[in-house]
Amino acid sequence: MSTETDQEHPCLPGGLIALEQWQAPETSIRKTLRTGVRDILDQLRASIHPEEQAFRSLDDLPLLTPDRLRQYAPPPDAAEVTRAILAQLETREALRGRSVPFLVVPPFSGLARSLAASGRRVITPPDHLLLSEQDARSWWQRQLSGDHWVIPELADFWLRHRSGLSLLKELFALLASDKAGTGLIGCSSWCWQFWANYLPELPVAPVTPAPLDGERLVRWLDHLARSQTGQSLTVRMTHDGLYVLPAPEQAGQIKYSSFAQDLASLARGNPGVALAIWRRALRARPEAESEGDDVKSEGDLEAVTSSGPGCWVAPLDQLSLPAVPQSVGRHSSHVLHALLLHEGLSEEQLALVTGLSHREVDLTLGRCQRAELVTVVDTGTYFHVTPLGYPAVRKYLLSRGYPADGFGE
Numbered sequence: 001m002s003t004e005t006d007q008e009h010p011c012l013p014g015g016l017i018a019l020e021q022w023q024a025p026e027t028s029i030r031k032t033l034r035t036g037v038r039d040i041l042d043q044l045r046a047s048i049h050p051e052e053q054a055f056r057s058l059d060d061l062p063l064l065t066p067d068r069l070r071q072y073a074p075p076p077d078a079a080e081v082t083r084a085i086l087a088q089l090e091t092r093e094a095l096r097g098r099s100v101p102f103l104v105v106p107p108f109s110g111l112a113r114s115l116a117a118s119g120r121r122v123i124t125p126p127d128h129l130l131l132s133e134q135d136a137r138s139w140w141q142r143q144l145s146g147d148h149w150v151i152p153e154l155a156d157f158w159l160r161h162r163s164g165l166s167l168l169k170e171l172f173a174l175l176a177s178d179k180a181g182t183g184l185i186g187c188s189s190w191c192w193q194f195w196a197n198y199l200p201e202l203p204v205a206p207v208t209p210a211p212l213d214g215e216r217l218v219r220w221l222d223h224l225a226r227s228q229t230g231q232s233l234t235v236r237m238t239h240d241g242l243y244v245l246p247a248p249e250q251a252g253q254i255k256y257s258s259f260a261q262d263l264a265s266l267a268r269g270n271p272g273v274a275l276a277i278w279r280r281a282l283r284a285r286p287e288a289e290s291e292g293d294d295v296k297s298e299g300d301l302e303a304v305t306s307s308g309p310g311c312w313v314a315p316l317d318q319l320s321l322p323a324v325p326q327s328v329g330r331h332s333s334h335v336l337h338a339l340l341l342h343e344g345l346s347e348e349q350l351a352l353v354t355g356l357s358h359r360e361v362d363l364t365l366g367r368c369q370r371a372e373l374v375t376v377v378d379t380g381t382y383f384h385v386t387p388l389g390y391p392a393v394r395k396y397l398l399s400r401g402y403p404a405d406g407f408g409e
Helices: 004-008 029-047 066-072 078-091 111-116 133-144 166-176 189-198 214-229 259-266 271-281 287-291 298-303 332-341 347-354 358-370 390-399
Strands: 016-018 102-105 149-151 183-188 207-209 234-237 243-245 310-313 374-377 382-385
Touching: 016 078, 066 214, 078 111, 102 111, 102 189, 111 149, 111 183, 133 166, 183 189, 189 332, 214 243, 214 259, 214 271, 259 271, 332 347, 332 358, 332 374, 332 382, 332 390, 347 358, 358 374
Parallel strands: 102 183, 102 207, 149 183, 234 310
Antiparallel strands: 016 207, 234 243, 374 382
């Protein structure tokens, strides 16, 4: 059911909620049943004889061009998201009077980019993060004095090393004594999870964007496309013709797929991950469509009132998404966990926080890059987990006993 908050902020569906209220979206009943049936059939086939897959691979169908992807599935507008966040902070009664609101978000949310565009004074980390407590305290006292400030990503201010914790320990001490001035802090969920365990009495009450369930995801994807084209985007499934977009309120009585609900579940409500998978799944309109095919009907076509652009989307179970192969090596879990804790690190920093040699770090990064689990940004200096690889990485780390953030259960 749509809420007033959802309608007011199409770039921030659901608005901001208390961190403890966050819940992962549920998978559609249809997908759950289909997965169960497929598991049973796979076991039967393994005991009898191999058969062809129920659906042919869609990897050979035309992909959207880069220009079309930028039109149909662009990243959120940072300034627009910032305005929505600030408006939410002003209206949330629990945050009124707080001098330093604290936002915790899962990876790939784009929050840091949005907060950096807030117009407030941006505090950036010092060149060297290994500081004594006294030096860290003096550094913060200089940074926090003066006008309104913002820290776009708190994970940039520490290293998991005995000498790399001082900056955040001193910042939290200042927050506890209400000596941090007036500001705004953004923090990745993996960084927050570490510090919430390390300092369980942290003097903050974080908020987070509401998770994107299927309904919110549809409206959000529609909003992204409309922000570029000025029109609703029509998207249908390649295998059965059911609709994913436009948003239901912009169309007539048409049949909708459970794709958006299943995508929201696969991405665990994470907008950055959902958008990355959505971009991977979009396909160009097949040539045969103009001749008529068995996946559409005149009634369905007449029900869509939008005259905007259109394309197709491949089913999730036919996509080739990154997985963690055995070949990534025995040090991969240390490296991947460190990258998530710190929202990206250089090779030198990875060696420092993992205790691995530079050669071991280099080999592990190379394997993870080939598996599409890690990418390099910032002119080839910093490595990050990829949004497409994140679901597999998170599952892999959990299976190996690593503590994970709270945005997945």
